[in-house]
Amino acid sequence: xxxxxxxxxxxxxxxxxxxxxxxxxxxxxxxxxxxxxxxxxxxxxxxxxxxxxxxxxxxxxxxxxxxxxxxxxxxxxxxxxxxxxxxxxxxxxxxxxxxxxxxxxxxxxxxxxxxxxxxxxxxxxxxxxxxxxxxxxxxxxxxxxxxx
Numbered sequence: 001x002x003x004x005x006x007x008x009x010x011x012x013x014x015x016x017x018x019x020x021x022x023x024x025x026x027x028x029x030x031x032x033x034x035x036x037x038x039x040x041x042x043x044x045x046x047x048x049x050x051x052x053x054x055x056x057x058x059x060x061x062x063x064x065x066x067x068x069x070x071x072x073x074x075x076x077x078x079x080x081x082x083x084x085x086x087x088x089x090x091x092x093x094x095x096x097x098x099x100x101x102x103x104x105x106x107x108x109x110x111x112x113x114x115x116x117x118x119x120x121x122x123x124x125x126x127x128x129x130x131x132x133x134x135x136x137x138x139x140x141x142x143x144x145x146x147x148x
Contacts, residue, residue, distance in 0.1 A: 006050045007067065007093075013079060015069040020090065020099040028112045028128075029135040036129040037116060042096040043123030046078070049091075052121040070099065082114050089118050098124075 025038040043049075049065075056063045064081040070090060077090040077099070087104040091097070098119065104111045119126060 001050075003046050003050055007046075007078075010078070011066045013066045013068045015071050016077075016079070016088075016090070017071050019102040020070065020072050021102050021104075023098040023100055023115065026105065026112060026115060028116055030128075030130065032135055034131045034133045034135050036131065038127045038129070039098065039119065039124055040127045041125035046091075046096075046122065048121060048123035049078075049118075073097075073099065080118050082117065083110070086114050087111050089115060091122065 023039070025036060028035045028037050053063055053065055062083055064079075064084075066079045068077055068079050068090070069075075070077050070092070073092065076093045078093065080089045080091065081087075087101050087107075090099040092099065098115075100111065100115070116126070
């Protein structure tokens with residue numbers, strides 16, 4: 001199956017009206033330190049993304065990919081989510097630019113990992129610059145029972 005046929009098989013979701021920001025670089029965490037990740041080169045096509053999505057489905061891992069229209073950029077895009085509670089990542093079909101919701105980096109702690117995975121396995125060339133700045137990790141605890 002080629003990329004064109006794969007794109008036609010994807011489900012459509014309603015147009016996305018939220019404010020988006022274009023991602024050219026973002027900060028990630030590795031070994032307790034901050035890492036600056038920059039997109040150096042975009043892929044020529046979405047063949048690697050198609051192969052990666054088929055692989056994830058074959059090993060029963062969650063992945064949601066759908067087509068949509070981005071109202072802010074006036075372009076068609078792919079919406080990618082690795083988990084249901086993740087922020088969506090949008091890849092424009094015109095020039096393969098990457099967009100996320102404006103508040104994604106300030107509110108979500110998993111957007112960085114999801115973004116790194118999606119970009120790496122979609123064929124984007126990433127540059128990692130490791131810093132000596134320690135990362136402030138926030139521990140997420142779940143309350144099992146309500147204590148009164």
